[in-house]
Amino acid sequence: MGEVGTTKIYENDKIIMWEFILEPGERTPMHTHKHDYVFHALEGAPLQVFDINNKDLGTLPVGDGDTYAFKIEGENLVSTDGKGHSVPATHAAVNKGTARYREILVESK
Numbered sequence: 001m002g003e004v005g006t007t008k009i010y011e012n013d014k015i016i017m018w019e020f021i022l023e024p025g026e027r028t029p030m031h032t033h034k035h036d037y038v039f040h041a042l043e044g045a046p047l048q049v050f051d052i053n054n055k056d057l058g059t060l061p062v063g064d065g066d067t068y069a070f071k072i073e074g075e076n077l078v079s080t081d082g083k084g085h086s087v088p089a090t091h092a093a094v095n096k097g098t099a100r101y102r103e104i105l106v107e108s109k
Helices: none
Strands: 007-011 015-022 037-043 045-050 056-062 067-073 076-079 086-088 090-095 101-108
Antiparallel strands (some): 007 015
């Protein structure tokens, strides 16, 4: 299993902050989110999401400056930002865009 971000920027007893970069066509390792989190896309791209069995769960259209928030509910992530998204906490994603994807992700401990 991989990490939820590319580079850990900061951690204390309350949060973990990550930078996450995904080049066009690049796929993340399968990973599991264990904390509620929010992410802000510095450079957006459409992200195709897959479950642990490699089933296509659809594409999240993340634009430059978009912010998403998720909480853990059982084995799923459920959006808390009114966008209505729900995906398994264990998943992978592929950058389906033509440009680099870059976000800052902050987990709540």
